[in-house]
Amino acid sequence: xxxxxxxxxxxxxxxxxxxxxxxxxxxxxxxxxxxxxxxxxxxxxxxxxxxxxxxxxxxxxxxxxxxxxxxxxxxxxxxxxxxxxxxxxxxxxxxxxxxxxxxxxxxxxxxxxxxxxxxxxxxxxxxxxxxxxxxxxxxxxxxxxxxxxxxxxxxxxxxxxxxxxxxxxxxxxxxxxxxxxxxxxxxxxxxxxxxxxxxxxxxxxxxxxxxxxxxxxxxxxxxxxxxxxxxxxxxxxxxxxxxxxxxxxxxxxxxxxx
Amino acid sequence: xxxxxxxxxxxxxxxxxxxxxxxxxxxxxxxxxxxxxxxxxxxxxxxxxxxxxxxxxxxxxxxxxxxxxxxxxxxxxxxxxxxxxxxxxxxxxxxxxxxxxxxxxxxxxxxxxxxxxxxxxxxxxxxxxxxxxxxxxxxxxxxxxxxxxxxxxxxxxxxxxxxxxxxxxxxxxxxxxxxxxxxxxxxxxxxxxxxxxxxxxxxxxx
Numbered sequence: 518x519x520x521x522x523x524x525x526x527x528x529x530x531x532x533x534x535x536x537x538x539x540x541x542x543x544x545x546x547x548x549x550x551x552x553x554x555x556x557x558x559x560x561x562x563x564x565x566x567x568x569x570x571x572x573x574x575x576x577x578x579x580x581x582x583x584x585x586x587x588x589x590x591x592x593x594x595x596x597x598x599x600x601x602x603x604x605x606x607x608x609x610x611x612x613x614x615x616x617x618x619x620x621x622x623x624x625x626x627x628x629x630x631x632x633x634x635x636x637x638x639x640x641x642x643x644x645x646x647x648x649x650x651x652x653x654x655x656x657x658x659x660x661x662x663x664x665x666x667x668x669x670x671x672x673x674x675x676x677x678x679x680x681x682x683x684x685x686x687x688x689x690x691x692x693x694x695x696x697x698x699x700x701x702x703x704x705x706x707x708x709x710x711x712x713x714x715x716x717x718x719x720x721x722x723x724x725x726x727x728x729x730x731x732x733x734x735x736x737x738x739x740x741x742x743x744x745x746x747x748x749x750x751x752x753x754x755x756x757x758x759x760x761x762x763x764x765x766x767x768x769x770x771x772x773x774x775x
Numbered sequence: 776x777x778x779x780x781x782x783x784x785x786x787x788x789x790x791x792x793x794x795x796x797x798x799x800x801x802x803x804x805x806x807x808x809x810x811x812x813x814x815x816x817x818x819x820x821x822x823x824x825x826x827x828x829x830x831x832x833x834x835x836x837x838x839x840x841x842x843x844x845x846x847x848x849x850x851x852x853x854x855x856x857x858x859x860x861x862x863x864x865x866x867x868x869x870x871x872x873x874x875x876x877x878x879x880x881x882x883x884x885x886x887x888x889x890x891x892x893x894x895x896x897x898x899x900x901x902x903x904x905x906x907x908x909x910x911x912x913x914x915x916x917x918x919x920x921x922x923x924x925x926x927x928x929x930x931x932x933x934x935x936x937x938x939x940x941x942x943x944x945x946x947x948x949x950x951x952x953x954x955x956x957x958x959x960x961x962x963x964x965x966x967x968x969x970x971x972x973x974x975x976x977x978x979x980x981x
Contacts, residue, residue: 518901518902518941519893519897519898519899519900519901519923519942520899520900520901520920521899522899522900566966569966571899571900572899593791596791596792596795597795597798600792600795600796600799600963600964600965600966600969600970601964601966602922602924602961602964616787619787619789619791619824620790620791621791621792622789622790622791622792622793622795622963623792624924624964625924643826644787644825644829645787645824645825646824646825646826646858646896646925646926647896647926648896648898648924648925648926649824690896690898690926691896691898718894719888719889719894719895720894720895720896721894721896721898721899722894743894743898743899744899773900773902773920774918775916775918775919775920775968
């Protein structure tokens with residue numbers, strides 16, 4: 518039986534060539550706008566790998582244009598040491614940038630939904646397969662109106678399905694759902710959108726943003742998520758990764774132990 | 776010195792993660808598209824993260840189908856990973872009209888999503904069941920999970936040395952026909968279990 522995935526999320530703000538791989542720092546975010554450093558990337562990755570993280574997300578944020586080329590270089594270095602499947606993203610805009618990352622050995626590319634950038638989704642899916650591209654719907658809901666981070670008003674929560682259809686049509690093999698307003702809040706994820714998408718989706722669904730407790734993970738898996746990402750939860754909740762996994766297993770969620 | 780493993784340098788694939796896994800095993804290998812160089816290796820490794828048709832196209836353009844077939848006829852080990860496993864078969868529903876290498880008589884079909892109620896691609900960790908005498912799984916613990924990431928599969932057949940995983944249908948997780956070995960999962964991404972699997976492949980005697 519396929520296990521549910523527990524996916525730590527690490528952000529990287531800087532990876533200039535002057536910094537050695539061991540020194541690169543990682544961070545978590547709040548509302549995708551504020552960032553708090555949580556340690557060094559390589560040591561965090563090793564700890565997660567030792568604790569059997571099912572997959573790890575590494576997302577580049579706010580990197581200087583001159584450091585774009587460093588994105589692949591850093592991943593190339595960390596993948597020598599860490600073999601856990603990696604999903605990498607953060608302003609990847611061209612097929613060339615995608616290829617540089619895939620050549621290092623990453624499992625999939627993380628792209629944020631944007632109506633004008635669906636071509637890249639299709640091109641990546643054509644070359645590396647649909648399983649190689651995850652498209653994220655980053656949204657917020659206010660007064661029952663769902664708005665995408667790209668600024669587009671979608672309308673009612675159920676209308677998120679039209680965005681989901683576009684993503685599926687473009688060839689994505691996985692969809693991510695993130696309520697930006699809850700990012701870093703530890704107050705619990707938004708699950709109405711998850712339920713809508715989970716009801717119809719025939720591709721894997723990953724959800725994140727706002728995870729603050731074991732119950733939050735449980736709610737997401739039970740609502741139909743195949744994978745749940747968490748950044749601040751693992752950084753600040755002082756939760757042992759293995760304990761989280763064991764607790765979820767004891768509550769009936771299929772989690773791997775070996 | 777004869778390189779032990781010839782890794783076929785597919786352009787859109789996961790050569791990077793495969794070579795890193797081989798580095799961790801201290802394996803002696805070469806990465807190439809040149810038929811002569813690859814023909815000189817003890818074993819061949821065909822990585823694959825692409826469609827059946829796309830990978831076959833790459834192999835044909837580089838005259839490598841013959842290299843693989845010759846290796847097999849000489850009784851030397853060949854390991855196909857994921858799409859690399861699938862192209863060793865005769866054909867695939869993914870790319871109608873395209874012939875595979877044909878080293879295995881199996882046909883590759885799409886994982887039935889609607890029929891089985893599962894989401895496709897099959898992505899993540901799943902338990903692989905293998906017999907205690909399967910040399911590829913020597914020292915792999917019972918109940919071991921491996922990392923899968925695919926939408927097409929080779930249906931499990933009971934009468935041969937293979938391992939299986941369940942995802943609505945019985946998927947051939949790995950199979951061994953003489954020294955042709957296929958793995959549907961990604962051993963290079965399956966941490967400790969995958970490391971052992973690869974080490975066992977490298978130890979196969981011919």
